[in-house]
Amino acid sequence: MNSLDRFAADKLDELEGKLLRRRLHEDLRTDGIYVERKGKRLVSFSCNDYLGLSQDERVTRAAADAALSYGAGAGASRLVTGNHPLLRDLEAALARFKRTEAAIVFGAGYLANAGIAPCLVKAGDIVLIDELAHSCLWTGARLSGAEVIAFRHNDIAQLEELLRQERPKHRHALVLTDGVFSMGGDLAPLDRMVPLCEAYDAWLLTDDAHGLGVIGGGRGASHVFAGVAPPLQMGTLSKAAGSFGGYLCASAPVIDLIKTRARTFIYSTGLPPACAGAALKALEIIAGEPDLVAKPVALARRFSRALNLPEAQSAIVPVVLDSPERVLEAGAAMERAGFLVVPIRPPTVPAGQALLRFAFSALHTEAQIDAAAEAVREFLP
Numbered sequence: 118m119n120s121l122d123r124f125a126a127d128k129l130d131e132l133e134g135k136l137l138r139r140r141l142h143e144d145l146r147t148d149g150i151y152v153e154r155k156g157k158r159l160v161s162f163s164c165n166d167y168l169g170l171s172q173d174e175r176v177t178r179a180a181a182d183a184a185l186s187y188g189a190g191a192g193a194s195r196l197v198t199g200n201h202p203l204l205r206d207l208e209a210a211l212a213r214f215k216r217t218e219a220a221i222v223f224g225a226g227y228l229a230n231a232g233i234a235p236c237l238v239k240a241g242d243i244v245l246i247d248e249l250a251h252s253c254l255w256t257g258a259r260l261s262g263a264e265v266i267a268f269r270h271n272d273i274a275q276l277e278e279l280l281r282q283e284r285p286k287h288r289h290a291l292v293l294t295d296g297v298f299s300m301g302g303d304l305a306p307l308d309r310m311v312p313l314c315e316a317y318d319a320w321l322l323t324d325d326a327h328g329l330g331v332i333g334g335g336r337g338a339s340h341v342f343a344g345v346a347p348p349l350q351m352g353t354l355s356k357a358a359g360s361f362g363g364y365l366c367a368s369a370p371v372i373d374l375i376k377t378r379a380r381t382f383i384y385s386t387g388l389p390p391a392c393a394g395a396a397l398k399a400l401e402i403i404a405g406e407p408d409l410v411a412k413p414v415a416l417a418r419r420f421s422r423a424l425n426l427p428e429a430q431s432a433i434v435p436v437v438l439d440s441p442e443r444v445l446e447a448g449a450a451m452e453r454a455g456f457l458v459v460p461i462r463p464p465t466v467p468a469g470q471a472l473l474r475f476a477f478s479a480l481h482t483e484a485q486i487d488a489a490a491e492a493v494r495e496f497l498p
Contacts, residue, residue, distance in 0.1 A: 183394025296338025330357025
């Protein structure tokens with residue numbers, strides 16, 4: 118075995134010993150909430166398709182029509198020949214829906230966050246980032262070349278202290294946070310963060326991947342609190358919108374700068390037409406069906422009440438356990454009971470923590486919620 122293969126094998130053995138090795142499972146989603154895994158049909162609580170739109174006939178038909186009209190792929194980066202008309206329409210729809218001047222669509226949410234921060238800050242600037250922010254926000258922060266400092270999760274007092282101490286030392290400041298935190302399901306306190314950042318001339322970016330279509334009337338975390346709006350509203354089209362891609366909604370000058378300087382935009386092929394067509398139809402549904410949008414959080418709150426957990430703030434409810442061993446045991450028990458709830462282990466969550474992450478869909482029934490709560494009850498701390 119050569120040195121590269123030996124390195125990989127040794128690393129895998131180390132991860133295996135810590136119960137942290139990850140493996141792919143082939144899943145067949147037969148509709149919005151059912152998954153076939155290893156020949157067994159399971160009710161899934163591990164999918165981010167919060168409204169079931171990825172398999173909604175209106176959305177899949179829009180995707181098919183787009184592919185038939187414009188082809189399977191964009192063919193090039195958007196600054197070359199990959200900027201098909203549906204992307205223009207999608208950006209206009211996003212800006213209207215998020216109530217900003219303009220928007221830009223990326224090939225994926227990770228590409229968006231890896232590209233935005235390096236356009237806005239560099240050496241001599243500072244990035245302040247919530248310690249539990251998504252991996253792609255950390256990637257963009259580190260790629261920027263700016264000084265990066267983490268603040269304790271949702272700790273506004275510490276964020277204010279860091280701004281007071283560090284802002285005068287740096288040319289520009291960027292603050293990064295999830296709008297809805299993907300593992301905990303809790304919200305960033307944007308009603309306090311927005312005015313704080315404005316007071317210190319710090320630019321606030323929220324990653325609203327898990328908020329769009331679910332909270333704030335479907336507009337996401339940036340629209341939960343009246344009268345506050347971060348200047349940089351990033352999100353994805355792959356969760357409640359049921360499609361794929363990432364976006365940033367902001368002012369026209371900011372979007373124009375991102376279009377001409379973001380490396381992950383300039384050097385990536387444009388979003389496939391089918392994804393853009395599906396996302397356009399999904400946004401139309403989200404804007405027009407408030408009862409559908411409200412259902413995932415209502416079901417999440419039914420689940421959290423049944424287990425005496427803190428009231429759900431989003432469509433995500435974590436059941437926190439104390440070790441990888443315990444969470445793997447709980448995940449296996451849930452599967453035997455007919456539910457798919459994928460165990461979450463480090464590094465997705467901090468070392469020393471593990472959890473079952475329940476994600477609720479508008480397509481789940483109350484009976485399924487109650488049965489899942491009963492099945493997981495024995496594993497509660």
